[in-house]
Amino acid sequence: MTQEERWQKRYEEVAGFIEANHRNPSKYVDGERLMVHFLKRGRKMLNAGELKEPRLSQFLVLLELSERCRRVNQWK
Secondary structure, three states: OOHHHHHHHHHHHHHHHHHHHOOOOOOOOHHHHHHHHHHHHHHHHHHHOOOOHHHHHHHHHHHHHHHHOOOOOOOO
8 A cells, every 4th residue: 555545545534534423533532543643744744835736635625624623612
């Protein structure tokens, strides 16, 4: 499996998780930590300008989906 295939598989896993559960993955749940790491690392690469075009457009769509399902503080 190439690195591109691994990235695509993780992308689809994270996008499917967010769409199915209507929330972002939690760093406190063992099965969701890799998805949190994927999002965090992707944001770092995006801010550093290291994401190239095929991944960049996909990751921006994922960030938009993640932002729509962002946790809302109930104590406001």
